[in-house]
Amino acid sequence: xxxxxxxxxxxxxxxxxxxxxxxxxxxxxxxxxxxxxxxxxxxxxxxxxxxxxxxxxxxxxxxxxxxxxxxxxxxxxxxxxxxxxxxxxxxxxxxxxxxxxxxxxxxxxxxxxxxxxxxxxxxxxxxxxxxxxxxxxxxxxxxxxxxxxxxxxxxxxxxxxxxxxxxxxxxxxxxxxxxxxxxxxxxxxxxxxxxxxxxxxxxxxxxxxxxxxxxxxxxxxxxxxxxxxxxxxxxxxxxxxxxxxxxxxxxxxxxxxxxxxxxxxxxxxxxxxxxxxxxxxxxxxxxxxxxxxxxxxxxxxxxxxxxxxxxxxxxxxxxxxxxxxxxxxxxxxxxxxxxxxxxxxxxxxxxxxxxxxxxxxxxxxxxxxxxxxxxxxxxxxxxxxxxxxxxxxxxxxxxxxxxxxxxxxxxxxxxxxxx
Amino acid sequence: xxxxxxxxxxxxxxxxxxxxxxxxxxxxxxxxxxxxxxxxxxxxxxxxxxxxxxxxxxxxxxxxxxxxxxxxxxxxxxxxxxxxxxxxxxxxxxxxxxxxxxxxxxxxxxxxxxxxxxxxxxxxxxxxxxxxxxxxxxxxxxxxxxxxxxxxxxxxxxxxxxxxxxxxxxxxxxxxxxxxxxxxxxxxxxxxxxxxxxxxxxxxxxxxxxxxxxxxxxxxxxxxxxxxxxxxxxxxxxxxxxx
Numbered sequence: 001x002x003x004x005x006x007x008x009x010x011x012x013x014x015x016x017x018x019x020x021x022x023x024x025x026x027x028x029x030x031x032x033x034x035x036x037x038x039x040x041x042x043x044x045x046x047x048x049x050x051x052x053x054x055x056x057x058x059x060x061x062x063x064x065x066x067x068x069x070x071x072x073x074x075x076x077x078x079x080x081x082x083x084x085x086x087x088x089x090x091x092x093x094x095x096x097x098x099x100x101x102x103x104x105x106x107x108x109x110x111x112x113x114x115x116x117x118x119x120x121x122x123x124x125x126x127x128x129x130x131x132x133x134x135x136x137x138x139x140x141x142x143x144x145x146x147x148x149x150x151x152x153x154x155x156x157x158x159x160x161x162x163x164x165x166x167x168x169x170x171x172x173x174x175x176x177x178x179x180x181x182x183x184x185x186x187x188x189x190x191x192x193x194x195x196x197x198x199x200x201x202x203x204x205x206x207x208x209x210x211x212x213x214x215x216x217x218x219x220x221x222x223x224x225x226x227x228x229x230x231x232x233x234x235x236x237x238x239x240x241x242x243x244x245x246x247x248x249x250x251x252x253x254x255x256x257x258x259x260x261x262x263x264x265x266x267x268x269x270x271x272x273x274x275x276x277x278x279x280x281x282x283x284x285x286x287x288x289x290x291x292x293x294x295x296x297x298x299x300x301x302x303x304x305x306x307x308x309x310x311x312x313x314x315x316x317x318x319x320x321x322x323x324x325x326x327x328x329x330x331x332x333x334x335x336x337x338x339x340x341x342x343x344x345x346x347x348x349x350x351x352x353x354x355x356x357x358x359x360x361x362x363x364x365x366x367x368x369x370x371x372x373x374x375x376x377x378x379x380x381x382x383x384x385x386x387x388x389x390x391x392x393x394x395x396x397x398x399x400x401x402x403x404x405x406x407x408x409x410x411x412x413x414x415x416x417x418x419x
Numbered sequence: 420x421x422x423x424x425x426x427x428x429x430x431x432x433x434x435x436x437x438x439x440x441x442x443x444x445x446x447x448x449x450x451x452x453x454x455x456x457x458x459x460x461x462x463x464x465x466x467x468x469x470x471x472x473x474x475x476x477x478x479x480x481x482x483x484x485x486x487x488x489x490x491x492x493x494x495x496x497x498x499x500x501x502x503x504x505x506x507x508x509x510x511x512x513x514x515x516x517x518x519x520x521x522x523x524x525x526x527x528x529x530x531x532x533x534x535x536x537x538x539x540x541x542x543x544x545x546x547x548x549x550x551x552x553x554x555x556x557x558x559x560x561x562x563x564x565x566x567x568x569x570x571x572x573x574x575x576x577x578x579x580x581x582x583x584x585x586x587x588x589x590x591x592x593x594x595x596x597x598x599x600x601x602x603x604x605x606x607x608x609x610x611x612x613x614x615x616x617x618x619x620x621x622x623x624x625x626x627x628x629x630x631x632x633x634x635x636x637x638x639x640x641x642x643x644x645x646x647x648x649x650x651x652x653x654x655x656x657x658x659x660x661x662x
Binding site: 365366367368370371372373374375376377378379381385386388389390392393 | 468470489490491493494499500502509511519520521523524527576
C-alpha cells in the first residue's frame, strides 16, 4: 500500500504545487512518513490497535484527487438549535455563514494557500496529513468576542473510489476573553468508504472559553483518525465532548496542555461500538501551570465484536502545584466477543496535587433487567434503557443545554437504529 | 385468578419450595407469613418470572399457564410484584421509566399510549392520593432513595399500573409507621372485587391495616397452616415453632 501511496503522492504534489508553495514541506513530511509507515502495535501509543491491518483490510488503495469538483448539494443542517455554519464538501471549503455574528470580530480563512501554522508531525498519520492536506480552516475569535450562537462545521463526503483519502486541518484561536461553541460534524452521504485524517489545533488565550463537540455520522467502513492539540493559557477553559460511533475505526488522539495557572480542560466522551467497529479515545493532559484542573469521563458501550480503547494520561509538571486531575473510564460490555482496553496513567512530579483515576467494566445486571421486565418492558427495551442511561451520564457533562439536547437526540436515534 | 398446584423449586440443587398449593380467587387477599428461609421470596420471584430456578408443578394465572408467559407478558396481563429490595438504576429518570412501563402495558392491551402531559397528570394525582412526595419522580430510579421511599415508589407503580394480581414481597419490612400506612392505604384503595393480592410479610403489623381473607403459614417450602386473619395474631404471640 505504501508503494502505491508514493505514486499517489508524486502525482498529488505535482498538481497541488501549482497552487501552493509548500511542495518541499509536503515532500519532507511524506518521506518521514515512509520511514515510519502506518502505525501498529509496536508503538506504545497504538499498542491496542493494528491500524495497518485495519486499513489494508478496508482499502485496496487510498487515493487523493485534488482535481475533483464537488457538485453535490448538502443542506441537511442540524435543526435542534440556531447556528452559524461552515460547510466542507469532499474535503474542500464550500460555503459559510456567520449570520448571527459580528464579522469584524472573526478572522476566517480557508487554508487553501497553505496552513498559517505548520505543526511538526509527531506521529506518522500526522506526517501524512502534513503531506496531503488539501484544505482546512483558520479561525480567530478576536477582542473578547463571544459567539452568540454555536458554530457547526459540516464536513461532508460523497465521493468515488478514486478519491477516498481526505486530509484536513483546523486551526482555531480563541483570543483573550473570547468564547466559542464549536461543533464538528463529519458526515458520509455515500457508501464508498473513506479514510479521513484530520489534524486540529486549538489555542485558548487568557480567560478564553472553547467548547468543542464532535459528532460522527460516517459509515461502517469509514476510518477516521483525529488529532487534537490544544493549549490553554491563564484562566482559559477547554471543554471537549466526543460522541464516537458509526465508523469502522475512529481514534481521537487528544493532547491538552494547561500551560498557565487556573486553566482547565474537560474531556468527556460517549462511545457506542458495534458491528466490529473500533473506537479509541486517547488523552494526554499536561498540567504545567499552578491550580490547573482537568476532568475526564469516558463511557463506552460495546456490542457486536467491537473494540473500545481508552488510553488516558495525566502529566503533572513539578511546577504545577495544586493541580486537580480526575479521570473516569467505564465500559458496559454486551457481548462475549467485544474487547475493552484501558490504560489510565498518572505521571506526577509536583507534591501538592489531587489526582485520581478509575476504570471499570461490566455487563448488564440481570437483576436490573428482571426488575425492568417485571414492569412490562421487553428484554431488548430494558437493555436499551440501560444503555441510554449509561451513555447519558457522559452526555450530561455538556454544559450547553441546547447542545446537550442535540447529543441526547443523537443517542436516541442511534438506539432506535440499534438491533 | 391464581392457582398454584404442587409447586416445587430448586436452586443449585437446594430445595426451596416443596409441593406448595395455593388458590387465590378474584377479589381475595391472601397473606403468607413464615420464618426466614421458608421460601416466601422465592415464591414471589417464580410467580413474576425470575430465571434460575428448577421448577416443577403447575401455576395457572387468569386461566393461562403462567410458565408459558415471559416476564413482561405477566406484567402486561396484570401481574405485579412489589419488590422486597427495589433496584437502584442510575441514569434512569423515575418519571420517564414509569411512563415507559405504563405505556408498554397499555400498548400490549391495545390501549392508547399516554403522552407526557397526560401521563404527568395521572402520576401526579396518584402520588397525591397516596401522599407520596412527587419529587421522587424527577430523581433517578431508586438511586439514593431511603428504604421507605423505595417501597413507596413500588406502591406508586402498583397504583399506576392497576394490576389484577398484586404480590407484595415484604413491602412492610423496614418501614416506619407512617410509611406503613401509605403502603396499606395504597393496597386498600385498590382493593376491589376484580383484584387479588398476595401479601408476603414477616410481621402481623401490616395486617392490622390490611385485613386479609386468608393467612397462610409457609414452612419448609409448603403451606403448613391456613387460617383467617386471627392466625396472624396467634403467630405474633407464639411464633412459628408451635405450628
